Amino acid sequence: MDININLNNEKYRYDVYHMVNVFYPDAVISFVEKNENMMVLLENNKIYIKKAELKKQFHFQDELSIKDFVKKSMYLFLSEITGLQHPWGIMIGIRPTKIAQTLIDEGYNDEQIINYYEKYYLVRHDKAELSLSVAKAEKKFINKDTKIISIYVGMPFCPTRCAYCSFASNPIAGNDKLVKQYLEKLNYEIEQIAEYLDEKRLNVECVYFGGGTPTSVCDADFEYIMKSVYNKLVEGRNVKEFTVEAGRPDSITENKLKTMKRYKVDRISINPQSMNDDTLSRIGRKHFTKDVIDKFNLARRLGFDNINMDIIVGLPGEGLAEIKNTCNELKVLSPESITVHGMAIKRASKLHEINMNSNYFSKLNSEELNAMYEETKIAAKELKLHPYYMYRQKNMVGSMENVGFCKPGFEGIYNIEMMEERQTVIALGAGAVSKIYFSEENRLERYPNLKDVREYVNRTEELVQGKLKILNTLYV
Secondary structure (H helix, E strand, C coil), rough: CEEEEEEEEEEHHHHHHHHHHCCCCEEEEEECCCCCCEEEEEEECEEEEECCCCEEEEECCCCHHHHHHHHHHHHHHHHHHCCCCCCCCCCCCCCHHHHHHHHHHHHCHHHHHHHHHHHHHHHHHHHHHHHHHHHHHCCCCCCCCEEEEEEEEEEECCCCCCCCCCCEEECCCCCCHHHHHHHHHHHHHHHHHHHHHHHHHHHHEEEEEEECCHCCCCCHHHHHHHHHHHHHHHHHCCCEEEEEEEEEEHHHHHHHHHHHCCCCCCEEEEEECCHHHHHHHHHEEEECCCHHHHHHHHHHHCCCCEEEEEEEEEECCCCCCHHEEEHHHHHCCCEEEEEEEECCCCCCCHHHHHHHHCCCCHHCCHHHHHHHHHHHHHHHHHCCCCCEECCCCCCEHHHHHHEEEECCCCCCCHHHHHHCCCCCCCEECCEEEEEEEEEECCHHHHCCEECCCCHHHHHHHHHHHHHHHHCCCCCC
């Protein structure tokens, strides 16, 4: 389906595009000057929208920004045409809780905050409640001191590439030489940043080792880089949370778990995504449900008492029965936290190509998707987990959200800091993006490392200097 839009103000092209995309996720959306099948005209204090026989005019409301007025008008118009409503209304950003955080600071009560979401953003009541609940859970963890930072360390390798993945990750097989070179350069970056932390007397709240899959390298290489991370970034720094995203069970060994224990890792992730073997095979995973269970139980025997597990709602071929099975398996394991992701179709993933050819995701029933999400909430409640962080992604199936649930006292602090963006995060490794937070201006500046591993290896020194240069504009 092609939708050609005649828009008379380019400034609001992004907002118009994304509201149309919410209602027509499979359409090819173009902006044209003639031969359009939708017209959007902004004139003074009103917006005029026409599609087929339906014409509507909306008058500007003073309490809205122009951008929100455009989005709200588009939403109301398209909802009337399609007969559809979407749970997040006109909210197309990825951090819905920021509004609740601001309103809490301004003294709004719970009822006023929920009404605000519903009135101005057309957010469904349960999603407004979720935003408020998460905002309250995050409140006590949000950083307030610019001298307290977090560290992200990235491993851009995986056992295999999953069909839905769009991250900077490379299959580990056949890359032994490149892995060695990468770890040497990553170690160099760790050393340089450690010296900078000492020079500027910065305190480290969290260290998060993610990827990719950190455990995809061999036991000896994992020991090498874990020792570097611990000795230079963790030891003696009063770090509150040291997380390793062990991730894929086919990459976890007893030696690696013992290495993590030795270097004082206090939080790990073992991420099945699904507990259905057919699905695991379909998305390119080389392990079975039994492997997830075995590695989880091994971690428990070795003393890990803070384990997170990720699952995805909306994977190819999965419906309510499959999600129920996944949830039932997780209830038996009883992890300290579960992160529920909605399936997001990223352009850089194999799944995007599959969907373009088969239109698979447009065939998913919205009622079943809602029931699948509801099943994860029921499981979390039965495990006595509460929502503590949340974010959204573009192109999510069913226009839903990703939610982290945890037992009280097991909140992932790094996840909260990343979502709320009020803390400087220094990121190391290929594809890692540092976020430098200027609190006085409430401004975030990003500094990305190169994604290509070979380019990163060849230009590590240059990247480190660029990072230190921008950090020095904050830490004079």
